[in-house]
Amino acid sequence: MKTSLRFVAYATVTFALLSSLAFGAATINIVNVNAPGEGFNDPTPATPVGGNTGTTIGEQRLIAFQYAANIWGANLNSNVPIYVEASFVPLSCTSTSAVLGSAGTMEVWSDFPGARFSGTWYHVALANKIAGEDLSPGTPGIDGDDIIARFNSSIGTNPNCLTGVGWYYGLDNAHGNDIDLVTVLLHEFAHGLGFSTFVDKNTGANFLGQTDIYARFIRDDTAKKNWFKMKDAERAASAINSRQVVWTGSAVRGAARRTLIPGTPLLKVTSPSAIAGNYDVGAAAFGPPLSSPGVSGAVVLSDDGAGGTTACTPLANAGAIAGNIALVDRGTCTFTVKVKNAQDAGAIGVIVADNAAGSPPAGLGGTDPSITIPSVRITLGAGNTIKAQLGAGVSATLGVDLSVRAGADPQDRPLLFTPNPVQGGSTISHWDTIAFPNQLMEPAINGDLTHSVKPPQDLTFKLLHDIGW
Numbered sequence: 001m002k003t004s005l006r007f008v009a010y011a012t013v014t015f016a017l018l019s020s021l022a023f024g025a026a027t028i029n030i031v032n033v034n035a036p037g038e039g040f041n042d043p044t045p046a047t048p049v050g051g052n053t054g055t056t057i058g059e060q061r062l063i064a065f066q067y068a069a070n071i072w073g074a075n076l077n078s079n080v081p082i083y084v085e086a087s088f089v090p091l092s093c094t095s096t097s098a099v100l101g102s103a104g105t106m107e108v109w110s111d112f113p114g115a116r117f118s119g120t121w122y123h124v125a126l127a128n129k130i131a132g133e134d135l136s137p138g139t140p141g142i143d144g145d146d147i148i149a150r151f152n153s154s155i156g157t158n159p160n161c162l163t164g165v166g167w168y169y170g171l172d173n174a175h176g177n178d179i180d181l182v183t184v185l186l187h188e189f190a191h192g193l194g195f196s197t198f199v200d201k202n203t204g205a206n207f208l209g210q211t212d213i214y215a216r217f218i219r220d221d222t223a224k225k226n227w228f229k230m231k232d233a234e235r236a237a238s239a240i241n242s243r244q245v246v247w248t249g250s251a252v253r254g255a256a257r258r259t260l261i262p263g264t265p266l267l268k269v270t271s272p273s274a275i276a277g278n279y280d281v282g283a284a285a286f287g288p289p290l291s292s293p294g295v296s297g298a299v300v301l302s303d304d305g306a307g308g309t310t311a312c313t314p315l316a317n318a319g320a321i322a323g324n325i326a327l328v329d330r331g332t333c334t335f336t337v338k339v340k341n342a343q344d345a346g347a348i349g350v351i352v353a354d355n356a357a358g359s360p361p362a363g364l365g366g367t368d369p370s371i372t373i374p375s376v377r378i379t380l381g382a383g384n385t386i387k388a389q390l391g392a393g394v395s396a397t398l399g400v401d402l403s404v405r406a407g408a409d410p411q412d413r414p415l416l417f418t419p420n421p422v423q424g425g426s427t428i429s430h431w432d433t434i435a436f437p438n439q440l441m442e443p444a445i446n447g448d449l450t451h452s453v454k455p456p457q458d459l460t461f462k463l464l465h466d467i468g469w
Contacts, residue, residue: 025073025074025075025076025077025078026072026073026076026077026078026081026082026129027073027078027081027082028069028070028072028073028076028081028082028083028084028189029069029081029082029083029084029140030062030065030066030069030084030086031083031084031085031086031140031141031145032062032086032087033085033086033087033141034058034087034088034089038088038089038153039058039061039087039088039089039153040058040059040061040062040065040086040087040088041058042056042057042058042061042088042153043056043058044056044057044058044157045057046059046060046169048060049168049169049170050168050169050170050171050172050173050174051170051171051172052064052067052169052170052171054169057157057169058088060169061088061151061167061169061181063169063171064169064171064181064182064185065084065086065149065185067171067182068181068182068185068186068189069084069185069189071182071186071451071453072186072189072190072193072453075453075454075461076129076193076464076469077129077469078125078128078129078469079129079132080125080128080129080131080132080133080134081134082125082128082146082147082193083140083144083145083146083147084103084145084146084147084148084149084189084192085106085140085141085145085147085148085149086148086149086150086151087149087150087151088150088151088152088153089150089151089152089153090152090153090154090158091150091151091152091153091154092152093152093154093155093158093160093161093162094160094161095160095161095162095163096162096163097162098152098154098155098161098162099152100151100152100155100179100184100445101149101150101151101152101184101185101188102149102150102188102191102425103147103148103149103150103188103189103191103192104147104148104191104192104196105123105124105125105146105147105148105192105194105196106124106145106146106147106148107124107136107146108121108122108123108124108127108198108207108212109121109122109124109127109135109136110122110210112127112130112131112135113131113132113133114130114131114132115127115130115131116130116213116468117213117216119210119211120210120211120212120213120216121198121207121210121211121212121213122194122212122213122467122468123146123192123193123194123196123213124136124146125146125147125192125193125194126193126194126213126464126467126468126469128146129468129469130468146192147189147192147193148192149185149188149189149192151181151184151185155167155179156178162179164177165177165178165179166178166179167179167181168180168181169181173450173451175447179445180445180449182451183440183445183449183451184445186440186451186453186460187440187441187445190440190441190453190460190464191429193464193469194213194214194463194464194467194468194469195214195429195441195460195463195464196214196425196429197212197214197215197218197227197428197429198212198214198215199211199212199215199227199235199239199428201236201239201422201427201428202236202239202422203232203236204230204231204232204233204234204235204236204237204238204239205232205235206232211227211228213467213468214429214467215227215228216228217247217248217249217466217467218238218245218246218247218248218416218428219245219246219247219248219413220234220238220241220244220245221244221245221246221409222238222241222244223238223241226248238418239418239422239427239428240359240418240419240420240421240422240427241418241420242280242359242360242418242419242420243280243360243415243418243432243434244418245415245416245418245428246408246409246411246413246414246415246416247413247414247416247463247466248413249462249463249465249466249467250466251462251463251465251466252413252414252459252462252463252466253411253412253413253414254462255455255459255462256405256407256408256412256413256414256459257405257412258455258456259437259455259456259457259458259459260405260406260407260408260412260414260435260436260437260459261405261406261436261437262402262403262404262405262406263290263291263292263400263401263402263404263405263406263436264400264401264404264405264406264407264408264434265281265283265290265376265399265400265406265434266278266279266280266281266399266400266401267279267280267281267351267376267378267382267396267397267398268294268396268397268399269299269386269394269395269396270296270395270396270397271393271394271395272389272392272393272394274389274392275385275386275389275394278401279378279382280359280360280361280378280379280382281361281376281377281378281398282360282361282362282363282364282376282377282378282433282434283363283364283376283434284335284339284363284364284366284374284375284376284377285363285364285365285366285367286335286336286339286364286366286367286368286369286371286375287339287368287371287372287373287374287375288372288373288374289374290374290376290398290399290400291374291399291400292399292400292401292402293397293399294374294397294398294399294400295325295348295349295373295374295397295398295399296395296396296397296398297323297324297325297348297349297395297396298324298325298393298394298395299324299325299326299327299351299386299390299394299395299396300317300320300321300324300325300326300327300390301326301327301328301387301390302315302317302321302326302327302328302329302341302342302345303315303316303317303320304316309327309328309329310328310329310330310331310332310333310338311326311328311329311333311337311338311339311341311342311350312332312333312337312338312341313341314341314344314345315341315342315344315345317345318344318345318346321342321345321346321347322345322346322347323346323348324347324348325347325348325349325350325351325396325398326342326345326347326349326350326351327350327351327353327383327386327387327390328342328350328351328352328353329352329353329355329383330352330353330354330355330356330377331355334366335352335364335365335366335375335377336366336367336368336371338350338352339352339364339368339371339373339375340368340370340371342373343371343372343373347373348373349373349374349375349376349398350373350374350375350376351375351376351377351378351383351386351396351398352364352375352376352377352378353377353378353379353380353382353383353384353386353387354377354378354379354380354383355380356380357379357380357381358379358380358419358420358421359379359381359419359420360379360419360432360433360434361376361377361378361379361382362377362433363377363433364376364377374398375398376398406434406435406436407431407432407434407435407436407439408435414431414432414435414459415431415432415434415435416428416430416431416432417429417430417431417432417433417442417443418432423443426443430442430443431459437457439458439459439460440453440458440460441459441460441463
């Protein structure tokens with residue numbers, strides 16, 4: 001017996017339907033549910049940009065939405081139209097951070113005609129595709145939509161929201177320092193199409209006691225067990241098992257070999273033997289990329305001259321740092337300042353130890369073209385482990401392991417994002433941040449993303465193929 005559940009009830013005064021250009025194998029329609037004068041109906045004049053011919057902000061938003069929908073439509077295959085209930089509304093925003101938008105399925109279905117797995121939840125758009133019929137027919141904008149998408153109208157219109165940064169509504173990806181709306185839309189639509197799990201990441205509980213199609217392809221390399229075979233406590237532990245949880249689908253695994261580059265960034269401690277081994281790192285956005293065989297040397301703790309180890313001022317122990325790898329602590333100043341001070345002291349590389357618990361280590365952000373040495377970030381725990389052995393002499397290498405692809409395990413199974421602690425909707429339903437080239441479905445939108453959702457640039461479509469698209 002087929003089972004369904006409606007996730008979201010969303011109503012508004014008016015809506016308008018923008019028909020899909022329908023140049024692909026699936027038709028995705030954007031349903032405008034904004035009120036007159038708001039969001040997609042904002043009459044503020046705008047100059048056409050980057051192939052977007054709209055002459056108002058609202059029109060440009062709607063055109064960008066449909067453009068992203070058409071990219072997905074060109075790659076998917078379904079004879080059932082997909083309806084996206086869409087709006088631009090004010091969302092959380094400060095001068096330095098903002099919620100860009102969100103999207104998700106309106107309903108979940110299980111045990112419908114054609115379902116590959118019984119007792120398994122599917123996103124409604126995917127369930128419709130597999131069943132070959134609209135399992136939940138209704139009126140677009142009221143009760144007939146498959147995906148709900150809400151985006152932040154404050155960006156670019158409220159001067160106190162992301163000061164100096166706005167939406168880029170062009171269709172050519174020439175976004176500069178602004179946020180490319182089409183890229184964010186491709187990301188969020190993918191969640192609504194199936195790139196997400198319904199498992200409670202904090203408790204490990206399946207939604208209403210059933211696994212979901214996404215969770216069926218999640219495996220923990222440490223436990224050597226797939227999520228749908230785990231108990232709740234096992235899934236909860238796996239959700240924070242950083243860089244040990246992978247996607248097992250054959251389509252993605254095959255594509256990973258054509259998409260992800262060889263070379264996982266790492267810190268390899270070679271001595272003393274008590275702490276020897278590989279440590280996870282977050283790579284820097286500045287300076288030269290890590291390479292093979294990398295840079296090797298003794299690890300020396302930085303000295304700010306007053307007992308400090310943050311390297312926010314010229315180092316007092318430059319003589320000890322010169323020719324070696326500097327270990328500095330996070331905090332007080334930017335990462336680029338720390339690394340530049342260590343470089344000026346003669347360091348051949350820099351390790352930044354986090355000052356708060358959590359894993360995996362995030363990357364090092366910033367820009368400074370004068371930095372010429374590699375740098376990485378490690379966890380608080382790893383930093384404390386290394387510091388405790390400095391008296392015995394610690395030697396290490398900053399480099400990449402060419403036998404493992406960036407963002408995959410040794411079997412070429414891409415890593416899912418499993419930070420500790422759990423990060424709300426980001427955990428599990430994204431690729432790990434260490435993937436390279438940067439992927440559309442990483443938890444943050446990187447500025448170098450293309451509008452491609454397929455190999456050799458991206459793995460998103462292949463994951464959707466694994467679950468049934």
